[in-house]
Amino acid sequence: MSRIGKLPISIPSGVSVTVQDNLVTVKGPKGTLHQELNPNITIKVEDGQINVSRPDDEKLNRSMHGLYRSLIQNMVVGVSEGYKKTLELVGVGYRVSNQGNVVEFALGYTHNIFLSLPSEIKVESKSERNQNPILILESCDKQLIGQVCAKIRSFRKPEPYKGKGVKFAGEIIRRKAGKSAGKK
Numbered sequence: 001m002s003r004i005g006k007l008p009i010s011i012p013s014g015v016s017v018t019v020q021d022n023l024v025t026v027k028g029p030k031g032t033l034h035q036e037l038n039p040n041i042t043i044k045v046e047d048g049q050i051n052v053s054r055p056d057d058e059k060l061n062r063s064m065h066g067l068y069r070s071l072i073q074n075m076v077v078g079v080s081e082g083y084k085k086t087l088e089l090v091g092v093g094y095r096v097s098n099q100g101n102v103v104e105f106a107l108g109y110t111h112n113i114f115l116s117l118p119s120e121i122k123v124e125s126k127s128e129r130n131q132n133p134i135l136i137l138e139s140c141d142k143q144l145i146g147q148v149c150a151k152i153r154s155f156r157k158p159e160p161y162k163g164k165g166v167k168f169a170g171e172i173i174r175r176k177a178g179k180s181a182g183k184k
Contacts, residue, residue, distance in 0.1 A: 004070060005066040008049040008050065009051075009073050009076055010048060011045075011048050011049065011050060014080065015027065017050060019045060022037045022039055023035070023037070024036075026072070026075040026076055028076075028079025030080065030082045030140040031078075031120065031141075033075040033078060035068075035071055037068055040055055040061050041068050043068075050072060052065060052068055052069040074143070077142075078139070078141055078142055082138055082140050083141075083142050084138045085138075086136050086168065086169035087135040087136075087149060087152060087153070087166055088135075088167055088168070089133045089135070089165075090166075091108060093106065094108065094132075094156075094164075095133055096125045096127070096133045098123050098124070098125045101116060101117040101121065102114060103117060103123060103125070103152075105155060108156070117137075117148060118144060118148070120139050120140070120144060121137055121138070121139045121148060123138075124136045152166055153166045160174060160175055160176040161175070161178060163175060
């Protein structure tokens with residue numbers, strides 16, 4: 001049996017979970033999330049817990065068991081606590097600013113990059129003197145916020161020689177030594 005799949009998910013107060021046909025809906029103070037399920041996976045909501053089960057040990061069912069349990073866990077945590085990601089822009093002249101949900105990046109290209117974020121994501125940018133600009137993203141949807149962070153990071157990935165680029169706060173960039181002096 002799947003170690004992850006068989007763990008029950010506890011439902012915090014203020015969060016309601018409904019299952020209709022193959023659709024799980026989780027409502028909480030931070031928002032509402034929906035997830036479609038594989039028809040083979042069954043979900044039971046009882047005694048403030050969610051239990052995910054599968055009919056047999058077929059390979060597809062085993063893989064779906066742990067997957068859907070993790071997705072539902074992420075939904076419950078998202079609508080109760082939310083997710084927060086912090087991106088840091090390292091480089092001379094790198095800037096970020098936002099007007100509502102439109103974010104403007106200056107990342108050393110000839111033009112600025114404008115990115116319109118989904119309405120589910122709250123964005124905040126900070127620029128303090130003698131510190132790297134910071135972009136803070138908050139949302140209840142873990143998958144969506146991860147996808148947006150990956151898109152932003154792809155504009156200028158951190159490079160290994162000087163460490164310049166867009167990176168997650170606290171991320172350690174593996175550095176390389178530059179070229180050594182010429183041969184004699």
